[in-house]
Amino acid sequence: MHFLRIGIAIAVAALLTDAAVVLENGLPVDWEKAPADLSKFPLSSGVVTINPWDFSQRMGMYRLLMNSTADYMSFLWANASDSPLWGLPMQLGWKLKSGRLADPTGATTCGKHSGDPMCISPQSYWACVNYYVSVIPFLAAVHTGVIGDGVTQIQVQAPADGAQDYCISYTDCSQKYPDMMSKWETFFKTLKIVSSSKGTDLEKKDRVLGSMWDAQQASLQQATSSCQQRQNPYSSKEVSFSDSWISASDYVAAAHFQSSIEKSEKFMRPLPSRILKEGDEAPNIADLSTEENHTVYIFSWMSSANKLLGGTLVRLWRSAMCSEVAREKGRTLLEDLLLNPKFAVSGLLSVLTEMELLTGISPG
Known part of the structure; x- marks a missing residue:
């Protein structure tokens, strides 16, 4: 026996x-190491600056998003693990563990075990695609008042290489991609009001899920175009x-x-x-x-x-x-x-x- x-x-x-590998101890990869609130991010001259090219900080944006939407989601799903937003940080963890956030060109050791394994390369196709479903919804959540107090200034750090290819603020992103940003704003607004709206729980859940996927699809469609050139180094x-x-x-x-x-x-x-x-x-x-x-x-x-x-x-x-x-x-x-x-x-x-x-x- x-x-x-x-x-x-x-x-x-x-x-x-x-x-x-998509979970560690039942949560997304390195979840407990990620900043849990804005006070845990670097602060300079009264401005919170987030570096999305550091895995912990990009995962931290997701952790803030999950924490800030928890009360809204609890009206629909009693168990915190049932929030439909969990798929986003879990995808990021899979990309890290499978080596897809590393520099595919070999020009740097970003994301490599021989260098900085927690570095997210701006040259990675997968990191680029994820940018549109991490930084973009984060900025929309801040703008709609889901994250933050509406007073604290929040800034996203541009990458050292290829900065021109990434939008770094709500204003910048909404000017470049108005439809995508609008759909994420709509999702967060829908999430805030759906608990008090009429309808069955099934109808409310379906409405939230529909709005969330509408926003995610808008992000992925934009990423397909914006990140295409970053596929070149791959097989x-x-x-x-x-x-x-x-x-x-x-x-x-x-x-x-x-x-x-x-x-x-x-x-x-x-x-x-x-x-x-x-x-x-x-x-x-x-x-x-x-x-x-x-x-x-x-x-x-x-x-x-x-x-x-x-x-x-x-x-x-x-x-x-x-x-x-x-x-x-x-x-x-x-x-x-x-x-x-x-x-x-x-x-x-x-x-x-x-x-x-x-x-x-x-x-x-």
């Missing part, structure tokens, strides 16, 4: 090492994965996925735990787990199928997600598709069949 327990422990440990396999990862958000957003800690962890653990290189062919990448291989493969299939159909797959999916009931069914379909390798083997096109039943529209 003793040896059986040891064997089980080893097997569990092996499974854990095969998976991407074609990593670029393909990053594109399919962005494309997958269309399905998740339309289904109003509630990205709580528990649900986000289920979808993020199978993400590839390292940067893909030339020669990696999912589902047969030797040093990635079966689950990681499946995720890379399915993301690629979803993106390729949509391109082959001229965008019809995404349009059909969005059309299908037209009600709370349909979105609930859509979330179940996504879970089967992304988390169950046997589901894909039994027939990937079953997803299309399910959507036909939901919409009565043929994809052909």
Whole structure:
């Protein structure tokens, strides 16, 4: 019995090492090390200056965001771990642990274990994309009064290299990307008023989730354009994965996925735990787990199928997600598709069949 327990422990440990690291002690990576309030950030001449190119400080922006929205979220989700904003810091943690925040050009040791592992490189495509779902919502939250006292001045530090490619203040960002900033403001305003609005809890949750995903999609769409040149140093396999990862958000957003800690962890653990290189062919990448291989493969299939159909797959999916009931069914379909390798083997096109039943529209 003793040896059986040891064997089980080893097997569990092996499974854990095969998976991407997205949580530590049930919270996002290095969560407890991140600043918990504005007083913990550097202060100079009465201005709080946040350096988003330091992992702890970028994660700190998320921690402030979670703390500041906790009371609003508690009207909808009694458990603090159920806030749908948890998916954002968990993504940042995965990117750090998988090496995706490091300098891909090799010109510096930023983000490398041989240099400063907590450094976030402005040259990283993944860091650039995350900028639009970390700094941007943070600035919008400050502007709408969700974060801060409305008096303290807050400034975001520009990177030493490529500063012209990043907006660094609410005014700067709203002038460059008015639609994106407006959608994040709308989300925070919606969050503040929804607790006193009419409707069932289900309707209120769906409204908040819809507004949140609308804002996230606006950020990712802008990032796709603004960060594109930063894909150049990566392998074609990593670029393909990053594109399919962005494309997958269309399905998740339309289904109003509630990205709580528990649900986000289920979808993020199978993400590839390292940067893909030339020669990696999912589902047969030797040093990635079966689950990681499946995720890379399915993301690629979803993106390729949509391109082959001229965008019809995404349009059909969005059309299908037209009600709370349909979105609930859509979330179940996504879970089967992304988390169950046997589901894909039994027939990937079953997803299309399910959507036909939901919409009565043929994809052909």
